[in-house]
Amino acid sequence: MPIVNTDQEAAPAGQSRWGGRRAARWWRCTSLAVALASGSITAACGNEGNPTDQLQISCPPHISAESVSGSPVRVDFDLATASGGVRPVTVTCSPPSGSNFVVGTTTVLCTARDAEQKAASCGFNITVTRVGLLSATRFLSFGDSITYGTPSSVCASPSALMTRESVEREFRLLYPRETLPTPPASSYPSVLQSLLTKRYVSQSPSVINEGFPGKFITDGGGTNDAELMRLRDALVARAPQVLLLQEGINDLNTNPGRVNEFIPAVVKALRDMIREAQSRGIPVLLGTLLPQNSSGCRGRVADSIAPANDQIKAMAVGEGAIVVDLFQAFGGAPGPTSAWRMGSIRRLWDTRRWRRRFSRAFEPVSKWLADAEERQRYNCDSAP
Numbered sequence: 286m287p288i289v290n291t292d293q294e295a296a297p298a299g300q301s302r303w304g305g306r307r308a309a310r311w312w313r314c315t316s317l318a319v320a321l322a323s324g325s326i327t328a329a330c331g332n333e334g335n336p337t338d339q340l341q342i343s344c345p346p347h348i349s350a351e352s353v354s355g356s357p358v359r360v361d362f363d364l365a366t367a368s369g370g371v372r373p374v375t376v377t378c379s380p381p382s383g384s385n386f387v388v389g390t391t392t393v394l395c396t397a398r399d400a401e402q403k404a405a406s407c408g409f410n411i412t413v414t415r416v417g418l419l420s421a422t423r424f425l426s427f428g429d430s431i432t433y434g435t436p437s438s439v440c441a442s443p444s445a446l447m448t449r450e451s452v453e454r455e456f457r458l459l460y461p462r463e464t465l466p467t468p469p470a471s472s473y474p475s476v477l478q479s480l481l482t483k484r485y486v487s488q489s490p491s492v493i494n495e496g497f498p499g500k501f502i503t504d505g506g507g508t509n510d511a512e513l514m515r516l517r518d519a520l521v522a523r524a525p526q527v528l529l530l531q532e533g534i535n536d537l538n539t540n541p542g543r544v545n546e547f548i549p550a551v552v553k554a555l556r557d558m559i560r561e562a563q564s565r566g567i568p569v570l571l572g573t574l575l576p577q578n579s580s581g582c583r584g585r586v587a588d589s590i591a592p593a594n595d596q597i598k599a600m601a602v603g604e605g606a607i608v609v610d611l612f613q614a615f616g617g618a619p620g621p622t623s624a625w626r627m628g629s630i631r632r633l634w635d636t637r638r639w640r641r642r643f644s645r646a647f648e649p650v651s652k653w654l655a656d657a658e659e660r661q662r663y664n665c666d667s668a669p
Contacts, residue, residue, distance in 0.1 A: 339370070342406065353418075358385065423524070427530050428500075434469040500535065502551065503554050506550050512532075527568055531573075573608065591612070594610075
C-alpha cells in the first residue's frame with residue numbers, strides 16, 4: 286500500500302489554496318484524507334501506520350489416552366488459541382474435541398480464519414494405547430509392617446537398642462493374640478488395588494494384604510520355619526494368582542553388627558519363599574529392600590542395603606521371579622521420602638506421596654500380566 290509523505294508545511298489561514306506550492310500541499314492532504322477514509326492506504330498525514338498483526342494460532346500439547354478393550358475412546362481437548370488478524374476470528378479443529386479416537390496416533394488439524402479470510406493452521410497428535418486385560422486379578426501381598434501399613438513398634442532414637450527379642454516382646458504387648466485389625470486403607474496393597482481398579486475398569490482386581498508387623502524370615506542362620514508356614518497357609522487360604530513379596534529388613538536391622546552374616550540368610554529365606562509359591566504355580570514379584578536414613582529411627586544398616594539388594598536381585602533372577610526395584614524407585618538413597626525418615630514415629634505411611642510411589646513401583650504387574658500384545662512390549666526378564 287502506498288505511504289503518503291505529508292510533512293510539508295500546512296497552508297496559512299487566509300491564503301488561496303490554489304496558489305503554487307501551497308495548492309499542491311493542499312491537494313496532497315485532501316487526497317490523503319480521501320484515501321484514509323476508503324482504507325486504500327495505511328498511513329496518516331505525517332505518520333507511518335502500524336500494519337495489522339499477522340494471524341497466528343497455537344495448538345494444545347500432544348495428548349495420550351488409553352483404551353481398555355481396543356475400542357475407540359472419546360477424547361476432549363482445549364480449543365486452539367488464535368491471535369492477530371482481523372476480527373472476528375474463528376477457530377475450528379478436525380476431528381473436533383469430544384470425538385472418538387481409534388487405537389494409534391491421530392493428527393488433529395486446527396485452523397484459524399479471520400474476517401479477511403486469511404488462515405493459519407497448526408496440529409497436534411492424540412495417541413490412544415490399548416490396555417490389555419489382566420490374565421490374573423487376584424494378588425497376595427506378603428511381608429511385614431511395610432506391607433501391613435503401620436510400624437511394628439515405636440522407635441525412640443537411632444541409638445535405642447533394637448533386638449529380635451525386644452521387637453517380639455513389644456509385638457506381643459501390642460497384639461497379645463497375634464490377631465491384627467483390618468489393615469489401614471493407606472497401606473500399599475490398598476493403594477495398589479485402587480490403581481489397578483482405575484486402570485482396568487472392566488475387571489475387578491484385588492490385592493490381599495497379608496502383612497504382619499514385627500515378623501522375621503530368618504532363624505539364626507537359616508529360614509524361619511514359622512514365617513514360611515505363615516506364607517504357605519496364606520497361599521492355601523487366599524488362593525492368589527500372583528504373590529507380591531517384600532520382607533527381610535527386620536532381620537538386618539536387629540543385627541547391625543553382624544549384617545554381612547545375615548544378608549545370605551535373608552537371601553536364602555526369600556529363595557525358599559519364592560520356591561514355595563512357584564511350587565503351586567504362582568508367579569512371584571519380589572520387592573527389594575528400601576533405602577534407609579542412617580540418622581533416622583531405624584537406619585541401622587543403611588550402608589548395607591545396596592549390597593544386600595544386589596544379592597537379592599541376583600537370586601530372584603536365577604529363580605525366575607520378577608524384581609520390583611523399590612530401592613531405585615525411592616532414589617536409591619535416603620531422603621525426605623525414604624522408608625525411615627529421621628524423627629518420624631508414624632513413618633511415611635501417612636504421606637500420600639509415599640504410598641503412591643510404593644504402589645506404583647508394583648504397578649508394572651499390570652503390564653506383565655496383560656494380554657500377549659502388551660506382554661510382548663514388556664521385557665519380563667528385566668526388573669520393572
